[in-house]
Amino acid sequence: MSWSVGETPAAVRTANVRVAGFDALSAEEIDAWHTLRAANPLLDSPYFHPGFSAAVHQGAPVEVAVGRDESGRVSALLPFHRDARDRALARPAGWPGADFQGPILAAGSTIQPLQLLSAGVRGLEFDHLVESCPDFGPWVESRRVSPYLDTTGGLDGYLGRASKSGKDNMGQARRRLAKTERTHGSVRFAADTVDAESLSRVIELKRGQYAATGVADYFADPSRRELMTRLLHTRDPEFGGVLSTLHAGPHLVAAHFGIRSGNVLHWWFPVYDPAFSQLAPGWMLLRELVAATPALGITRIDLGRGDDEYKRRAKTGESEVCQGLVTRSSARLAVRRARNSVITAAKSSALGPGLRKIVRRLRGGHS
Structure with a gap:
């Protein structure tokens, strides 16, 4: 059973969950993925599009927890990876490069997180x-800001909403x-x-x-x-990669390389x-990209989690993303709390720069 095109599913609770490999999902389940996502404006990021999980799955196996309500309809989906060293630990598909995460479900609907702990x-x-x-x-456990640019109306529209700092940097x-x-x-x-x-x-x-700043090399993995x-x-009109380049002479x-879905980049x-x-080329690139957004059909650029100075200056707004762990295991939670305490201490220590490698190991090798 699936919803008709344009039909918004009513708020429901998930009754049961099964886990399947991404390539084992049925056409009904993929259709439900699109329908549920379209019904929830919080899920308009390209990371929630099934095309992202499909692309990731070709290089790193993605499994999907598929929830159904009491009538048998698909009510929630969560694509994930199993940790290579601890197969009992799951992380969202695309980890550690997925800048937005969460279950695919209609606005107002819900799933008990512990239901996702299966298989x-x-x-x-x-x-x-x-x-x-x-x-x-x-x-x-914690929340951090994720800034964005509202680019409705292109560069002129953005400048009308930008902070003084954003306007000055664009000038x-x-x-x-x-x-x-x-x-x-x-x-x-x-x-x-x-x-x-x-x-x-x-x-x-x-x-x-990455090498110059001591950050773990995301691209070390082929x-x-x-x-x-x-x-x-x-090159699907609803999902794909976007490469933007700025050349001067040769x-x-x-x-910048990013992904887009609909009107979100x-x-x-x-x-x-x-x-x-010395020319602040990042700002030059960002200015040209904002100016190009009407032609691209883009009205929002998500900058991703972080409080980098350029993000603070450029943003027109921000959302929040959360960090935490769903588990029934008190031992697993205790280990996590101990790890987080060490990371916090390392960051606040005068020896912090020298402890980066330890912090990265505790985090599992990513920043």
Whole structure:
């Protein structure tokens, strides 16, 4: 049974849950995924589109907890990975690169988080949970902001909503673009290009940034580099990768690779060539992208969790994402609390910079 196109499912509670591999989902379950997501505006991020899980699954197995209500209708879905070292621990599909997470369910509907602990899963960890399901509340340990840009109306519309700092930085970016053209050659911006060579350069620059800042290298895993290529070539009007590039003469000055669904673009992997750092190339790229959003059909750019200075300056608003663990195991919770205490102590310690490697190991190797 499935809903008709355009029909909004009523708020329901999940009665039972089964777990299946992503490629074992039925057409009915995929249709329900689209329907449930469309009925919940909190799930408009591309991370909640089944296309994201499908692309991830080709390189890292994704399983899906499928919940059904008492009438047998699909009422909730949660795509996840099992931890390679602890198969009883599940994390949302795309971890650690999924910047929005949570069950796919209609607005007002709910699922008891403990129902998701089935098929041998004894813990469900999350670090970017969207609070679309209030029953997750008891399992939330902390919350962090996730800024965004409202780009309705393009650059003019954005500037009308931006803070003074955002407006000032965009104005400086315009002047720096002119200076860049005078100094380095003709400036060319591509808002959405399928360019494998530029994508390889994005990954190369990002890995250099990770090494320079001591952050765990997300792209050390070849499957993640392959994921970027699959997403680059995904050209579905409702979901796909978006590569934006800014060249000056022959030089790739800055670029960004993200994903989009509908009118939402997720700002995922921005990079710039350190040789051009004095020009603040990230702001130049962001300005050009905001100006291009009407042509792309984008009205919001999600910047992802974090309080980076440029995000604070550029944002027009922010949401919250949550961190926590769903489990019945008091021992697992105790270990997690101990780990979190060590991480907090390391961050506040005068020796903090020297403890980064320890913190990364405690977090499971990702930032």
